[in-house]
Amino acid sequence: PSHEAAAAVRERDAQLTKPPGSLGRLEEIVEFLAAWQGKGKPEINRPLVAVFAGNHGVVAQGVSAFPPEVTRQMLENFTNGGAAINQLCKSFGLGLKVFELALEHPTRDFTVEPAMTEAEAAATLAYGMEAIDDGVDLLAPGEMGIGNTTAAAAIYAALYGGPASLWTGRGTGVDDTGLARKTAAIDAALALHGPHLSDPLEILRRLGGREIAGLMGAILAARRARVPVVLDGYVACAAAALLHALNEDAIAHCLAGHVSAEGAHAEVLRRLGKKPLLDLGMRLGEGSGAALAVGVIKAALACHRDMATFASAGVSGAG
């Protein structure tokens, strides 16, 4: 991060027509953008929601309330502008790009074998790195994939310790029986893969999903391109948690857009050292919580950029 850029923001902020500190986290946000973009005058001209989509073999265990064909159907819904994320992107002027990750080839059922081969995980991670081309200046990575809260819960249990019940929520809305199946599937996977779960990349390959690999690539590439990232919810943060486990600093360029109502997301954010901007009981995925947070972030930047100073407005300063 650029300390000079952050200092330039603080210097201008002190001159704006408001009591010092009175915009709270809006002020912090602008400093964060400046530091990670490396610009004393940060910009949000090309914010992007990048949605990664994959299918999951573990749905064979009856872990989701929705059938797996919904992944592809929802991608068509994104294309036709009918999903929540479309309305949020339109509301706040974000671009939306969907990365379809071999939907016809679901990952393997991780209660039986590793979800992905090394080649599959690596190639998908590399593909995710393409999310931030085209001059994107703020990235909100999202996801779609029936079964993927099961993969995310398995990743958290592997990273932070089980049992699965600590990390498992109802996802799209499984009933008690479905929740029991979901928890049992994760516990079975932890037992099967247990000896191989000390390496975060091995956790990704064995328990993750293509969209989680893609999200990791996008977050990594954003860092290299000086693009700040707004994290979405329970599934997107599984990618962040894997990167954080590899290197705590790897997600320093990420803000937590919101805390999800799903499962143990609040505890995950605590472990990642991130304080969410929003807490609205959302648990949809698609990047929806992050997109809503971008609305707040853009407004924070507008205040910083366009407010008058005490001098320019002829307003008296504090006595």
Added chain:
Amino acid sequence: PSHEAAAAVRERDAQLTKPPGSLGRLEEIVEFLAAWQGKGKPEINRPLVAVFAGNHGVVAQGVSAFPPEVTRQMLENFTNGGAAINQLCKSFGLGLKVFELALEHPTRDFTVEPAMTEAEAAATLAYGMEAIDDGVDLLAPGEMGIGNTTAAAAIYAALYGGPASLWTGRGTGVDDTGLARKTAAIDAALALHGPHLSDPLEILRRLGGREIAGLMGAILAARRARVPVVLDGYVACAAAALLHALNEDAIAHCLAGHVSAEGAHAEVLRRLGKKPLLDLGMRLGEGSGAALAVGVIKAALACHRDMATFASAGVSGAG
């Protein structure tokens, strides 16, 4: 509120392409708008920030970090588009209207005598009722007035019990000495007016300010006009608290836009039974927290209004 309108929203919500409940409070918001607008298809076409501005005699006690001429200077800044509230209104498409309340006649110093006469308080409250003309369909009342966090703290202490220190914060940023003067001024006022503080309207007259009276009128008029209200922070909620003390139901059409970092605002919201939408450490006033919340509220409505249904998008429902 219209139960039929709320039911119509719930019925449509159940058909939208998302798991039930997955938009969390965004779903509640739309139901709230529908109920209070009395429309199964609620609308936000003319959202308005109405800023009430007044001056305060109690500034003679050295309770503010800024000199009193800043009230008028900031109104000029609003007119010229240079304040935070201007940028927030522009970001989210809100109108902004400023109600200047006899700035050249500050209220009287309430440590010595009542801040307003009955006629002044009543006339200002009536004037505030004009805020919602012109087809406004969502109201975010804000305020500007050097010294007004002192008035608000005095109102809370009178309504909810002292000592003043429980309710007093640093406002625009007084230092420890200033905070001690501010707390002492409120304690002096409570001692002076104590026998007359059982009636909320008498609290308004003796300890309030013109902008607080105006805010009360605006909130009342919105109720009669079926206009939902988004409450701002510490000072705006003093008006809501006075109405609530008169009749708990009087602010049922109000959402808490945010919880302020100022003083005891979180405790005030708890007493009013309101859960804030945002918690971003803001303490600026001007309606800024409410305006930011309107951004979220408009996005919530856009999701409800424009998302595809399972049937229209050809997405399979939950198994």
